Amino acid sequence: MPALNPTDRDRDLDLHWAARAIDLARQADYATSPNPMVGAVVLDADGLRAGEGFHRQAGSPHAEEEALAAAGERSRGGTLYVNLEPCAHEHRSPSCAQAAIDAGLRRVVVSMSDPDERVRGAGLAMLESAGIEISVGLLEDRARKLNEFYIKHRLTGRPFVTAKFAMSLDGKIATRTGESRWITGEESRAHAHSLRHAHDAILVGVNTVIADDPELTVRVNGDRSRQPLRVVVDSQLRIRQSAKIVGANTLIATTKPGRVGAAEILRLPAAADGRVSLPALLDELGNRGMLSLLVEGGAEVHASFFAEGLVDKVFAYVAPRLIGGKEAPGPLAGNGVDHLVASTQLRELDFARLGDDLMITGYIDVHRDR
Numbered sequence: 390m391p392a393l394n395p396t397d398r399d400r401d402l403d404l405h406w407a408a409r410a411i412d413l414a415r416q417a418d419y420a421t422s423p424n425p426m427v428g429a430v431v432l433d434a435d436g437l438r439a440g441e442g443f444h445r446q447a448g449s450p451h452a453e454e455e456a457l458a459a460a461g462e463r464s465r466g467g468t469l470y471v472n473l474e475p476c477a478h479e480h481r482s483p484s485c486a487q488a489a490i491d492a493g494l495r496r497v498v499v500s501m502s503d504p505d506e507r508v509r510g511a512g513l514a515m516l517e518s519a520g521i522e523i524s525v526g527l528l529e530d531r532a533r534k535l536n537e538f539y540i541k542h543r544l545t546g547r548p549f550v551t552a553k554f555a556m557s558l559d560g561k562i563a564t565r566t567g568e569s570r571w572i573t574g575e576e577s578r579a580h581a582h583s584l585r586h587a588h589d590a591i592l593v594g595v596n597t598v599i600a601d602d603p604e605l606t607v608r609v610n611g612d613r614s615r616q617p618l619r620v621v622v623d624s625q626l627r628i629r630q631s632a633k634i635v636g637a638n639t640l641i642a643t644t645k646p647g648r649v650g651a652a653e654i655l656r657l658p659a660a661a662d663g664r665v666s667l668p669a670l671l672d673e674l675g676n677r678g679m680l681s682l683l684v685e686g687g688a689e690v691h692a693s694f695f696a697e698g699l700v701d702k703v704f705a706y707v708a709p710r711l712i713g714g715k716e717a718p719g720p721l722a723g724n725g726v727d728h729l730v731a732s733t734q735l736r737e738l739d740f741a742r743l744g745d746d747l748m749i750t751g752y753i754d755v756h757r758d759r
């Protein structure tokens with residue numbers, strides 16, 4: 390096998406440390422929302438690791454601050470690897486771009502530029518103006534996928550929308566009598582809780598609340614579990630005061646005035662069909678800094694989100710059982726499409742085995758930047 394020339398060796402090192410920065414960022418486990426997940430590594434002038442860190446939660450020091458503080462004087466003449474462009478605005482003093490300049494770094498390797506309007510190349514420009522060598526785009530696809538919630542929110546003002554459902558092999562989410570617990574196995578249900586943990590808000594329709602009386606809480610990671618905002622779409626305000634979901638961490642989106650226990654009532658404009666305007670709801674959640682929304686159903690709610698082109702990604706759990714029956718519901722209600730050419734096509738598919746179940750994931754829009 391031929392020996393690596395210096396250029397190949399340097400690229401391999403860059404790939405290694407850029408990947409390490411992304412792995413560090415992932416350790417935040419979504420606790421940074423409404424900020425991105427960021428990791429950083431500092432090498433000294435001899436190419437040895439001098440410090441590393443990651444942004445742990447909103448309000449805590451940024452990744453670059455942690456890494457530079459750990460490296461200290463060894464940062465001078467060294468290289469910083471970070472999965473997202475260093476910020477140019479002063480969240481505290483100084484900005485991360487300025488901190489990198491003050492540390493005397495020779496080079497900064499960034500996986501992707503920051504779509505936030507307060508940055509968008511300003512951090513890179515600061516570094517370049519200070520004479521620091523910059524490299525952008527290494528492992529960009531991986532970095533963008535890690536922060537896809539953040540990217541969607543910063544580019545559109547709306548949260549990234551994930552549609553999730555569990556169904557039988559013949560496409561049923563319940564029997565004709567409405568029994569749905571449990572179609573899938575324990576492994577799938579555990580993964581569904583990890584999805585809830587990853588999202589800032591979970592949404593169901595009032596029919597699901599009436600039929601199943603769910604709590605929509607997260608039961609993973611013990612005390613480390615995030616408890617997302619619970620959102621109920623209830624256009625006519627039919628929810629019962631006694632529903633388990635009614636509480637301080639619940640928002641009820643409706644077109645009617647009223648009060649329901651400790652839940653927050655959000656009155657929104659009605660769409661043409663008299664139901665809550667889903668685009669208006671997404672705008673409101675985005676304004677509140679919600680980066681992500683997990684839509685759990687039911688079939689009518691899913692159909693509405695898909696019909697309006699509001700879904701970004703799908704998680705479908707398929708159990709190896711057959712239910713049958715014309716009256717047994719599927720994951721999407723509504724009118725459906727008349728021709729296959731009008732159907733929703735998933736891209737960038739992934740498949741995983743969860744116990745006896747199959748999990749299928751895919752994106753609605755391959756570019757994911759709409």
